Amino acid sequence: MHFADLAIHTIRDGLAKKTFSCRELISAHLARIEAVDATIHAFLQVTQEAALQQADVVDKKIAAGETLKSLDGVPVAIKDVLVTKGVPTTAASKILEGYVPPYTATAVERLYAAGAIMLGKTNCDEFAMGASGEHSAYGPTRNPWDTERVPGGSSSGSAAAVASGMSIAALGTDTGGSVRQPAGFCGVVGVKPTYGRVSRYGLIALASSLDQVGVLTRSVDDAAFVLQAISGQDAQDATSVDMPVPNPAALSASDLKGVRIGLPSEYFIEGMDPAVERLVRATADTFAAAGATTVDISLPHTEYGLAVYYIIQPAEASTNLARYDGIRFGKRVDAETLERVYHASRDAGFGAEPKRRIMLGTYALSAGYYDAYYRKAQKVRTLIRQDFADAFRSVDAILAPTSPGVPFRLGDNVQDPLTMYLADVFTVPANIAGIPGISIPCGWVGGLPVGAQLMGPMWSEERLLMIAAAAERALALPRRLPNPG
């Protein structure tokens, strides 16, 4: 089985034509995990037996001549912030060690309903707080292209698992770039849908006005199939919206002729890696050669995006994380009084980054500071949304680097939170505005993958995926897999 060539449509063909059985497909992925994950540490848990049992169910369907569903037999990995019934879910935090959810997140239920098979739960930054994967309480994930470097975060394990051939697809979550940035760092495709596109029922919340469940795959086509399966309104999540679901069938015929692509000057800035800038500009030239019209645009409030984000996100996180107090679930540390039980449990259970964000968010929301920080940020948020709305009057999509640099070395930014936060500078604006964004691989700098980000108007995923699929064909990068460990 050649992992680099495996895609959702080739799996469907292979299973239907009995080139391989579903058990063989799943076993091959489990063997790949066995071979490389000791080095990469993408998985917190592998659900081997359940996966093989489900594979046998799919094989029986094939033997009985039943029609296969869109994702029948497709191996998927699930970020450990999405709850899975009967399978421990930790959010990569010690405070949830041993927690076994009694229900399954809607996005995961929908993958199951489409026939996908879960291989296991993936590592991430604790409570999805981080841009490197190093903030996991269970140890960092490594970048499969260079194991001395970070895979990005917070969906670190999901990106690394897909990049290294351990899974075909993975679910991640994106609050400020946590799907797109690791996708860029690992050389895979990462989709952050429009806010409200995918149900967040069963997602362990980070920042509720920003969080969205996203998809990581090795091709745009695969991402479209997975997104189709998980999209749509859900009565269990009042923020999910009833909008037509993107159709993967639209992708194959797409091209870039007549597509207007905006290049925002604020995303090509001093301080970013010049080689990354050159590569993303060359990507724009490739799009133009394929028939797109590239237009210089301005998103004037971009430089305030990160500041808005680092008020709103910790503020919302501090309220969401108030529920972890050692009483109803999770770690409890005994102490003399109830108050001290709370303090001791939270102190022992949370790592440094959640503590920092809880403190920051509580400070920003506390009496006397609310207007100066939170209310101010919510106003600038409006201006950032307006920037995008104005831009999308003249362009179909915006092209920008996913990150200002290539994957950094493990340990380089851990001691300096603000520098770590700057890794999200080009991804947070899409979350602030609620718009969809896709990171696609656009080439290599010094042997390390670089991602190009396409952003579109609210609910434009189908159009954006069509543009991304045409862009992927125009770039025609060779399909290959790293061989770590």
Next chain:
Amino acid sequence: MATIDLTEVRRVMQLCRLGLTNEEQRRMQEQLSKIVSYVEKLNAVPTGDVAETHQVTDQANVTRADDVQMQPPDVVAGLLTNVPEREGRAISVKTVLTK
């Protein structure tokens, strides 16, 4: 640069129920001051009559009937299994009110 002093760190710590060590408090003071100084760049943006964005999809008044929805027994059992200390179906906590 905005400075958050140790008294402020301790006030916030109480509000969010964290028991930080002295060393953690010192580090937190330094890091929070740096981050807050950074976010204060927003003061340079004029926002006089700009409306606040609380959510981005313009959904309003998503409601449902106020009915009690009974959970299946396995969900209830699952929830109880996750409780760190309990007596039967009751969650045990330290005394809340003292004389």
